[in-house]
Amino acid sequence: MSTDPLSSTFHALADPTRRSILASLTSGEKSVSDLAEPFDMTMPAITKHLKVLEKANLIERSKQAQYRPCRLHPEPLKDIDEWMEQYRIFFEASFDRLDDYLKEMKTKED
Amino acid sequence: MSTDPLSSTFHALADPTRRSILASLTSGEKSVSDLAEPFDMTMPAITKHLKVLEKANLIERSKQAQYRPCRLHPEPLKDIDEWMEQYRIFFEASFDRLDDYLKEMKTKED
DNA sequence: ATTCTATTTTACTAAAAGGTTAATTAACTA
């Protein structure tokens, strides 16, 4: 896997378990066991998924007694949102707006 | 890699070469050789990257003589954009708006 | 001090990713 931030973020999101963990964190901080509960998977597997999310900077961790709670760190999602910007014209555009855009491109060529 | 559409899309985007190929296609249809030109990589490697993009439905291909031109198919990006929706409150929100949101959540609990 | 609970680390596995070179296919060109 490439190590640039955008690649790390996309990679972390390319797994349904990890996306589900993130969604679970939208309702607040959670322990590892809480996060693991919905999945038919051993704890070490969850630990690994959390490491991937942590390396992508999508979660932050702390310590409370023997717990290592996780919370959402949404900044990398903002970076993805900004990366998407260059494509919005292609998927958000009405045909009219795309047509305008293509005409604009042509004008710049002259 | 998981085979659900969102995972395929995120996986395809988790590589700088593939993101660069997509960006290159924003200026229109391109042949494989055209797409390969900026990279210090053999043609089979590019062919593989194109297959990943194609499986993720991010590009479409056609035939013109001995060429197999690619064009952008942006729909899966729209799906990502929609998936992001649930997180916008966390990364787009002013602190005030996030505060409102959290109060709203609390209200729902009662 | 011992035991229980929460989590991580280690060691191992199988499959997938991302690249290579060499061979192959397909269509144009002289």
Place this chain on the structure above:
DNA sequence: TAGTTAATTAACCTTTTAGTAAAATAGAAT
């Protein structure tokens, strides 16, 4: 028809991923 160009396939290699089971760590509770 022979040769050239465009692209893919086949075979191979190395690293990473995603999981496991078993052992280790750390703090809480009895």
